[in-house]
Amino acid sequence: xxxxxxxxxxxxxxxxxxxxxxxxxxxxxxxxxxxxxxxxxxxxxxxxxxxxxxxxxxxxxxxxxxxxxxxxxxxxxxxxxxxxxxxxxxxxxxxxxxxxxxxxxxxxxxxxxxxxxxxxxxxxxxxxxxxxxxxxxxxxxxxxxxxxxxxxxxxxxxxxxxxxxxxxxxxxxxxxxxxxxxxxxxxxxxxxxxxxxxxxxxxxxxxxxxxxxxxxxxxxxxxxxxxxxxxxxxxxxxxxxxxxxxxxxxxxxxxxxxxxxxxxxxxxxxxxxxxxxxxxxxxxxxxxxxxxxxxxxxxxxxxxxxxxxxxxxxxxxxxxxxxxx
Amino acid sequence: xxxxxxxxxxxxxxxxxxxxxxxxxxxxxxxxxxxxxxxxxxxxxxxxxxxxxxxxxxxxxxxxxxxxxxxxxxxxxxxxxxxxxxxxxxxxxxxxxxxxxxxxxxxxxxxxxxxxxxxxxxxxxxxxxxxxxxxxxxxxxxxxxxxxxxxxxxxxxxxxxxxxxxxxxxxxxxxxxxxxxxxxxxxxxxxxxxxxxxxxxxxxxxxxxxxxxxxxxxxxxxxxxxxxxxxxxxxxxxxxxxxxxxxxxxxxxxxxxxxxxxxxxxxxxxxxxxxxxxxxxxxxxxxxxxxxxxxxx
Numbered sequence: 025x026x027x028x029x030x031x032x033x034x035x036x037x038x039x040x041x042x043x044x045x046x047x048x049x050x051x052x053x054x055x056x057x058x059x060x061x062x063x064x065x066x067x068x069x070x071x072x073x074x075x076x077x078x079x080x081x082x083x084x085x086x087x088x089x090x091x092x093x094x095x096x097x098x099x100x101x102x103x104x105x106x107x108x109x110x111x112x113x114x115x116x117x118x119x120x121x122x123x124x125x126x127x128x129x130x131x132x133x134x135x136x137x138x139x140x141x142x143x144x145x146x147x148x149x150x151x152x153x154x155x156x157x158x159x160x161x162x163x164x165x166x167x168x169x170x171x172x173x174x175x176x177x178x179x180x181x182x183x184x185x186x187x188x189x190x191x192x193x194x195x196x197x198x199x200x201x202x203x204x205x206x207x208x209x210x211x212x213x214x215x216x217x218x219x220x221x222x223x224x225x226x227x228x229x230x231x232x233x234x235x236x237x238x239x240x241x242x243x244x245x246x247x248x249x250x251x252x253x254x255x256x257x258x259x260x261x262x263x264x265x266x267x268x269x270x271x272x273x274x275x276x277x278x279x280x281x282x283x284x285x286x287x288x289x290x291x292x293x294x295x296x297x298x299x300x301x302x303x304x305x306x307x308x309x310x311x312x313x314x315x316x317x318x319x320x321x322x323x324x325x326x327x328x329x330x331x332x333x334x335x336x337x338x339x340x341x342x343x344x345x346x347x348x349x
Numbered sequence: 350x351x352x353x354x355x356x357x358x359x360x361x362x363x364x365x366x367x368x369x370x371x372x373x374x375x376x377x378x379x380x381x382x383x384x385x386x387x388x389x390x391x392x393x394x395x396x397x398x399x400x401x402x403x404x405x406x407x408x409x410x411x412x413x414x415x416x417x418x419x420x421x422x423x424x425x426x427x428x429x430x431x432x433x434x435x436x437x438x439x440x441x442x443x444x445x446x447x448x449x450x451x452x453x454x455x456x457x458x459x460x461x462x463x464x465x466x467x468x469x470x471x472x473x474x475x476x477x478x479x480x481x482x483x484x485x486x487x488x489x490x491x492x493x494x495x496x497x498x499x500x501x502x503x504x505x506x507x508x509x510x511x512x513x514x515x516x517x518x519x520x521x522x523x524x525x526x527x528x529x530x531x532x533x534x535x536x537x538x539x540x541x542x543x544x545x546x547x548x549x550x551x552x553x554x555x556x557x558x559x560x561x562x563x564x565x566x567x568x569x570x571x572x573x574x575x576x577x578x579x580x581x582x583x584x585x586x587x588x589x590x591x592x593x594x595x596x597x598x599x600x601x602x603x604x605x606x607x608x609x610x611x612x613x614x615x616x617x618x619x620x621x622x623x624x625x626x627x628x629x630x631x632x633x634x635x636x637x638x639x640x641x642x643x644x645x646x
Binding site for chain 1: 438444449453454456457459460575579611614624627628
């Protein structure tokens with residue numbers, strides 16, 4: 025996991041722990057739950073982007089596969105919550121492999137294109153297979169998660185569940201980065217050819233990261249379905265895929281802490297964009313463009329650099345004052 | 350209506366839609382060839398073309414022969430500004446960042462279009478009034494000939510441009526090796542700017558000719574971009590005529606899917622073709638694997 029991460033992680037866990045003690049409002053709790061759900065997806069995407077150097081334009085589809093597996097299997101086929109959840113993970117993983125194995129063999133950004141196509145196909149499937157998915161009018165009546173009579177309904181319990189899982193997955197992702205796999209991935213990001221020369225199976229590692237990111241999205245989808253208890257296709261469309269990508273860019277690709285920051289900011293943003301109504305699209309476009317142009321490494325890095333610069337200024341001023349005195 | 354005329358009818362409507370996909374695909378190809386960027390805002394150029402043409406001819410009452418060039422000019426300006434203010438400053442960034450920039454631009458253009466024109470679809474009158482032509486029992490509206498004719502003309506002009514003119518040859522050189530091209534005295538940056546201008550102009554033309562048939566609204570871009578991209582990949586990424594022929598093929602297949610299978614799956618056809626071709630022949634129908642290997646993308 026790396027020593028440098030343990031302190032901020034402890035602070036994060038403490039903050040999350042005391043949050044529900046002070047904030048009892050369901051509104052804020054549900055926003056925090058959505059941030060948690062989005063964080064899980066964005067962590068996976070961040071690994072993919074920052075370590076495999078690829079982007080996915082269809083991650084909302086894997087989010088949707090998780091959600092629809094949980095929803096459809098529990099509502100229509102009487103699966104237990106846990107088995108539906110695991111089926112979602114399995115299906116997303118297999119689908120991800122099917123998309124990634126042929127495309128990641130190719131040089132370049134074919135994965136972006138393939139995931140764009142894949143995402144749209146899955147969206148059409150959600151819409152058109154009325155008998156199973158409920159089509160455009162959606163699927164309702166998804167049960168709450170229930171462990172031996174202990175029901176995770178909305179509010180504090182679900183907050184703890186989502187963030188508990190998010191933190192575990194976060195630690196897992198940090199461990200991946202600091203393991204042999206992570207080193208191989210960083211080598212690939214540096215140079216495909218050099219990594220291959222060192223004996224790293226480049227495309228296979230990329231496929232694994234992509235599958236892992238799909239599984240993360242699927243987990244988030246299941247959590248979403250059991251929280252909202254209603255799912256419909258627009259939640260899993262192209263625009264959501266773009267928003268997820270935007271979360272990675274805002275936070276800074278390749279940094280898991282950036283992923284958390286990006287997920288937080290972009291999830292809260294719509295709450296402040298209400299007065300703009302439909303023009304939120306314009307605001308999203310402007311924000312994304314400004315960040316790409318002026319802070320291409322993301323807000324986390326940008327803010328750190330800014331902070332250092334300010335500190336440096338203050339320090340140099342102090343030395344000037346000190347010399348003057 | 351006989352079976353034959355029915356098939357003919359769907360064939361013609363497929364060709365009409367397909368020529369738009371082909372033109373969008375060609376737009377992708379031009380930028381890709383000069384920069385290796387997949388310009389995800391390509392569909393927005395088409396959308397802007399249709400909507401600006403609407404404002405100029407139906408709104409400002411300009412005649413067709415004034416409105417059309419003015420539309421092309423304005424969308425080209427948008428393309429040039431986009432390159433200057435978004436792509437050019439990031440010329441040292443990774444290809445990944447640049448692709449995301451085009452994505453951001455597409456959202457931005459869509460937002461601006463919604464701001465100006467709202468969410469309603471707009472229609473244009475056909476370029477020439479006249480009764481539909483009947484061929485073999487199939488009814489074809491005159492505007493369809495305009496669309497097809499434009500697509501074919503553009504392919505001919507483009508292949509002339511890239512194979513016969515010095516500027517076109519310089520642009521092709523940039524696509525193979527920008528370093529070598531600049532050593533030959535080609536101004537690579539100017540070529541990149543030109544590629545964005547050309548591709549925006551092409552998008553505008555496609556938007557103008559299709560709007561009388563299929564209307565135009567602010568969020569048409571992504572669908573067109575995806576289909577156009579499918580055409581570009583199917584034809585072999587980087588091969589202009591390939592993109593247009595593949596566009597026709599996708600249009601016809603879509604039209605037949607609507608007719609004989611289910612209209613809901615119409616949009617999935619192009620995407621299935623895309624995934625299929627990426628699995629089995631990523632160099633496309635007209636591309637060769639050897640050429641694919643030396644490309645930077």
